[in-house]
Amino acid sequence: MPVLKNIKAIGHRSVDAVWRLGYATRFFLMTLVYSGASFRRFSLTVREMFFTGVMSLIIILVAGTFVGMVLGLQGYETLKRYGSESALGSLVALSLVRELGPVLAALLFASRAGSAMTAEIGLMKATEQIDAMEIMAVNPIARVVAPRFWAGVISMPLLAALFSALGVFGGYVVGVVLIGVDEGSFWSQMQAAVDFQHDIMNGVLKSVVFGVAVTAISLFEGYDAPPTAEGVSGATTRTVVESSLAILILDFILTAFMFRGS
């Protein structure tokens, strides 16, 4: 009976999905529980920050600059229609610190550092390095996963901040240097419009949440990857897809709570 077979298949998939969600939650909680060593031996976390944060700098800085330049160009064209070119600085800054900085930096972080983390841990598993650690009485969650998790969580807001800063610089170059918007208006409007608590800190909070989501997904996918070439490549793809979706969904939820009515 093909209908019965299909119902069975759906049932199996649903059970698998629930089981995997439970496993992922347990994995995340275990990571938090075994995080002590990441702070006691902070050098482990710093080392991972180099690989996840510092190595992502180029793509973040270049992307931030060009996103800011495009914002400057598009923003100027729109504001000119209403005779409000002087508000360009506030438009560029608010767009970046509230939305584009955290969201785009997180998407780039997921593609660059998240996929690398998944592939690295997946390959460690495939080559029995994780098993070797277990047999040596070294907890791989504490030694491998937790330092990477905290490195990602710490790096993400710093990268988002740099993305926004370079974006503002890109907007300045296009708006003030190339188009000729008044420099004083550009900076003073920005200073007046951007509120540290409401805009910048909420943007930082968003990037921390994205950092937690992206890093947790990347590490879980790597740890759960089947120990084959196909398994690791599939896990890497899932990391990018799931992280991107998580970032966009979380962004909507956080924006609804943070900026509703402002």
Next chain:
Amino acid sequence: MPKVLIAAGCDLLGGGLEWRPGKSRYFKYVSSQALVELRDVNFAYDSRPVLKGINMTFPKGRLIAIMGLSGCGKTTILRHISGVLKPTRGQVKIDGQIIHELDREGLYAMRRKMGMLFQFGALFTDMTVYDNVAFQMREHTDLPENIIHDLVMMKLHAVGLFGTQDLMPTELSGGMARRVALARTIALDPMLILYDEPFAGLDPISLTVVGQLIRRLNNALGATSIIVTHDVQESLKIVDYVYFVSDGAIIAEGTAEDIKASGEAFVRQFVHGEMDGPIPFHYPDGDYRQDLNVRV
């Protein structure tokens, strides 16, 4: 030879051997001197049985091989001894403790006394040879870095690889990687060393070197070593005792000489690599001729 004399001789060897009148050529190790004991160990993946009533004894200071075809359950036995798997029935005892009844802390405390050499070394690819060998010392001891340095150099010298400490695992040949992994395995002088297919994929020279190293290190450390392998010729040169496993059960056991002289058809076919024997070449699945619509 009188039974008493044999038993006394065996005690002198430290293995606690016992004369088995039923098996005139075989010695059976008794459990009083055992470091590792498996008693009636059964294990199944879902409903598929993998181990069926395994009884094994590994006395202190001995080098013992578990042999058999690929997929016969050898590595599963090793995974039970290392506490990775729990038997569905039976008991795995190490140094008097039932390993599958230990909590995580207890299991880790037990594993600190063990070392395991994985099939392809499982070296940490993001660390140098030095850091690989120093890994356990840094994780489990508070030794100062200068003492760790001296210990690492001693271990590398023991496996003949002094001078490779700054290389990355990707810069090593298969045989060298296996020897570095061996140095890492013995880093904390374990009482029990497990070897999972230590000879797989090695050239003849590396194979002999690794085999001799395993024997010499076992003697030097006074450790108990268990080798899971299907490399008959090399392992029979170095081991004290062999268990033959087929389809999840022990089908033969004895010293290297006993195994070489065994009349058991399976053992003979395996040891001499014969085509004909009880081990079939074809996967047992239907009639090939029927599939091709050939009428005989």
